[in-house]
Amino acid sequence: MKTLLQCDFDGTITQEDASFLILDVFGSKDWRQLFQEYVEGKISVGRFNMTAFARVKADEPTLIKLVQDRVKIRPGLHNLLACCDRLGFEFVIVSNGLDFYIQAILRDMGISGIKVFAARTRFGPDGIEARYLGPEGNIIEDGFKESHLRLFQSKGYRIIYIGNGVSDVSPARQAYGVFATGDLLACCSEMGINCMPFNDFNDIVKDLPSLLQVKNP
Template sequence: MTKAKRRIIFCDFDGTITVNDNIVAIMKHFKPDGWDKLVEQVISKEVSVREGVGRMFALLPTSRKKEIVDYAIGNVKIREGFEELLAYCEREDILFLVTSGGIDFFVYPVLSGFPIPQEHIYCNGSDFNGSHIRILWTHACDEHCGNDCGMCKTTIIRSYPAAEYERILIGDSITDFAGAKLVDTVFARAHLIDLCEELSLNYKPFETFHDVITHLEEMNAR
């Protein structure tokens, strides 16, 4: 008898676990010169996510570290149903990973109140030792990805082979596009819905994590 594949969820952070995009919120609040042009260049793919985000944070002086960190953490609103989804995954033995293009100084503190082991949280690092913030790319692209992601979600997805795992992605935007093409099922909102429609990917739309739980239960019933 064939062994059933274990379900694994790769869940985005900014705009998915959180209601808002924290990187954009930080830039809008502190308004360093040139940040808006960099955002446009990332969205239009004129520059890579790694280059764009790195250059954005390099505009912020480390002398404002406390302000920036306090704002980033205090500005976060968690999407409804997140705690219930984690409890559901625990009950159903679904492996839940956070795969975030966000930065450790706000991702880790925000998620510290939830039962997610830190080794299951993938995000970018930060260095406040110089005059300006430097982003550390601790999860770079493997040889199969040429997108210069910074935090490469497809590299992480590939480390959980399709032969052993039923792979599910939850996300909303540009950093989830490549990963959505690899997995069995996508739970999508915002810009990711457009991509899933365009490529005819297997997806379900969601607004809250209660919707995700409903979709997972429907998958169980098949």
């Protein structure tokens, strides 16, 4: 069976959330209140990002410099990508983050050729326009990660999911196997979702054969 690793970005590939950093430095003072509404299920993640980033007036080069200077990368990503190449596995990034800084960080790491699905952004005088497009090209406000996971499954892939946050819980439930850290790990424990914990991507390289063996005794 074909295997695809679907990986989150903010807090998973990075050690902190780059979008939160941008909002802390350049967003409105009440953005965390807006985020709490998302956490409580009062608004969608798409609505949160569209509203919060519309209030960010800094230009793209300024924001890219900020994330380049401040965001740290979780160790081992190059090793995991090499492992996927050896095993013939696909690796894609599906993130609720913004495309411009994800691509900038990957370029800085010397990584190219990875498919990235994230919020599409456009900079303008009224702030940043952030939109999520589903697999069929339609604008969606919620279920972005899940919609792409289902698309990959429909193409015959078994999905190994890698994530760290609350927004990763729903796609993790639908995946063949899960590597979890942070809030996702805590949620998996509380909800009885089978997963393997990780601290960095070298852990995933080490434990990926075990996960597949457990699933295929």
